[in-house]
Amino acid sequence: MKNLNRVHLNGLRALEAAGRLGTLQRTADELGVSPGAVSQQIIKAERQLGATIFERTPRGLAPTRSGSALLARLSAGFRELDKAVELASGQTEATLTISVAPVFASKWLVPRLARFRKLHPDIRVRIDASTELIDPDRSDVDLGIRVGTGNWPRVKKEFLLPQEVFPVCAPELALLLKEPADLANVPIVRDANSNLSWDLWLKPFGLSETMLAAGDSFTDAALCLDAAITGQGVMLAWQTLAFDALASGLVVAPFRERFHSGFGYFLITSATQSEPRKISKFRDWLKAEIAASEERLAR
Amino acid sequence: MKNLNRVHLNGLRALEAAGRLGTLQRTADELGVSPGAVSQQIIKAERQLGATIFERTPRGLAPTRSGSALLARLSAGFRELDKAVELASGQTEATLTISVAPVFASKWLVPRLARFRKLHPDIRVRIDASTELIDPDRSDVDLGIRVGTGNWPRVKKEFLLPQEVFPVCAPELALLLKEPADLANVPIVRDANSNLSWDLWLKPFGLSETMLAAGDSFTDAALCLDAAITGQGVMLAWQTLAFDALASGLVVAPFRERFHSGFGYFLITSATQSEPRKISKFRDWLKAEIAASEERLAR
DNA sequence: GTTCTTCATATAGTTTTTCTATATCGTCGT
DNA sequence: ACGACGATATAGAAAAACTATATGAAGAAC
Known part of the structure; x- marks a missing residue:
């Protein structure tokens, strides 16, 4: 998993969400921060990856050709994590573990x-x-x-x-x-x-x-x-x-x-x-x- | 993906690595920080999840029954992210994109x-x-x-x-x-x-x-x-x-x-x-x- | 064509988080 | 009993992230 050391995780998450949502504003809403913060995260992650993931258009962020491949994988990964958290916390709420x-x-x-x-x-x-x-x-x-x-x-x-x-x-x-x-x-x-x-x-x-x-x-x-x-x-x-x-x-x-x-x-x-x-x-x-x-x- | 807002990603990563490696020291080595930092990350993540993921044994960290399920999913997710980063940066190194x-x-x-x-x-x-x-x-x-x-x-x-x-x-x-x-x-x-x-x-x-x-x-x-x-x-x-x-x-x-x-x-x-x-x-x-x-x- | 709106980004300062270093406590093996 | 290993508490320092604002660029609307 050493590849992940080169990129900050929040940056990857910002990339994923932005790829899915298309604009910084919507991404910022999902992540619960300001659009400026998301912009910084994305730029930083792109630098760490050494690749340009988005083209900046007047209507928002459009994935580049090579960016799309990355985003698809990131989405899959974060979906898995999301599900993991959902199950874990849902389980602790709804499951009573008794030692007898x-x-x-x-x-x-x-x-x-x-x-x-x-x-x-x-x-x-x-x-x-x-x-x-x-x-x-x-x-x-x-x-x-x-x-x-x-x-x-x-x-x-x-x-x-x-x-x-x-x-x-x-x-x-x-x-x-x-x-x-x-x-x-x-x-x-x-x-x-x-x-x-x-x-x-x-x-x-x-x-x-x-x-x-x-x-x-x-x-x-x-x-x-x-x-x-x-x-x-x-x-x-x-x-x-x-x-x-x-x-x-x-x-x-x-x-x-x-x-x-x-x-x-x-x-x-x-x-x-x-x-x-x-x-x-x-x-x-x-x-x-x-x-x-x-x-x-x-x- | 809103579930991920409740837990900090670095904490999840610490959980995953600790679940795989078993002790704070080894986890700290993989993540490139001190064992104390990892300990804090894990404790914080457990609090955010509202669940105890590890039992602390004299030989390190052992996943609880319910923790194992979480860790398995986290591993799958982070493997996916890792691969995404690997391919993305590998690709940018090895692929020359020419516009003509x-x-x-x-x-x-x-x-x-x-x-x-x-x-x-x-x-x-x-x-x-x-x-x-x-x-x-x-x-x-x-x-x-x-x-x-x-x-x-x-x-x-x-x-x-x-x-x-x-x-x-x-x-x-x-x-x-x-x-x-x-x-x-x-x-x-x-x-x-x-x-x-x-x-x-x-x-x-x-x-x-x-x-x-x-x-x-x-x-x-x-x-x-x-x-x-x-x-x-x-x-x-x-x-x-x-x-x-x-x-x-x-x-x-x-x-x-x-x-x-x-x-x-x-x-x-x-x-x-x-x-x-x-x-x-x-x-x-x-x-x-x-x-x-x-x-x-x-x- | 001009104005408006919608975007992204730059910058500076603040807030928050994270990390290190050290000390402590518990358990195991000798 | 003693030393080794492992986790944690704590405080201070370092780093990261965030907000707020200003700026610029490009369509859309009048």
Whole structure:
């Protein structure tokens, strides 16, 4: 691209526009400057190119024979750039990029997105499923939903709901569970990567994780849930993970008690950038969905 | 193209180069500025776009997901511009555009151009055949060859040869012409648009145009010559027009006397622009060809 | 033919942008 | 821990671009 170093880009743009529009006045209008400025740009660009691109007629600028070839190519190039800018800025306005953990995305968010889409057809949602904590100031992500203690620097945090844990299992298995101590007699499926402990839920009943039987172990909470659904054991679940499975009866919660895991769901946005409409709309919708979920779960 | 008004072009170029090269240092090298300048350009462009194009990693700049789409388009656009500039300046270096009168072009210049081409294969010649006087500063014409008194403002003029007139006709007709007065007894073909008068040639012999017979008239000197070749009459010709026809024996000059028409051939170039190599090469060749023609004609 | 309008351009001064140079901070590899 | 590399902030300097005005040239209108 070294050829471009010899000619100033604004000059090329002036050439292109003047070739298309024919007079300095119209060119100046399109570029948003005075005609004199355009004249200077064109003259300078012609000098840098070492070629005369326009003949000056009493009615404006007429491309020379060899100038026409240049102008055609310049037009093609600038059209491409224009389209690039249009798409890029149009996209940032209309596309909401959300960073969420894969499990939350697949088990809770994605199944509900269709409703958001219906509510705001002009906003395109792009889900960036990853476990890394992202900085909305240093990526193209508009907002994140993360589980944790809320101890993240340099971002704006908004508490959504406390994570509460409770056992779930297939309905057949639930028949064996009259009281918490019965958990010792059924298989347990575990998420090997989870930082949640059964003690969180057992302690209030005076029980401990050591009494539980061994069982299958998975590297992902979603896989655990699938195992629980097929009756392979009881899992320690939480609201957003289990809600849809509970609602459709694939699993049941044999005990009503839910206990705080110590973590919470937070909405993460930029601490510095002003908030566009698409973000506030999503926040509103998200809170309403959470409230609706919680309400149904509490019944 | 109004989208381009919202983003400064140098910023887009910085984005494109950084996306391709990965670090500020390399980008700065390509653009010929300091890394700090590039950093500012990129940040500014991102703000104008309202989008984050790069994630800053410890190893440089990595395009975001949505940034990649933009960068791909920007690259395409700038490649096009780069090619445009390359071709335009390459062309001006390698293409010599010459403005000449159609008659001179067809009867003298074009038949000799093959030799110039052989001498300088790297220089492409483009002939712009027109009768209008061209200003090399206001068109893409590099040089002109014009007949006149040399009284043209704002251009550099270089005398090539005096225009000298003399009668030519088909060999059969020449048998009837022993002395100038015999011209009264043969048909005369005239160029209706010419500003040359038979008196120019007749006066020195004490003769006058009134004694000449009427004959066919044409709107173009080349057509007159064709008529003379086919024996339709005698025409008042000049060196560059008749040379090739004389050399091949299609016409003859029944009298050796040649008289100055008062006009001359001039090489016209820009008075202000510095002269590129292609022009000086053409001048050298042109003078040599003229000398060779004159020498053969004098024999 | 004269006047008017429509163009482009020259010039000078101002405003704006861009650039450099330096310092700082973060991350990685040794 | 230390050095290397990379991005950014900042302030001052340099360069570029812009405005406003005047000028000249060429058609168009009366």
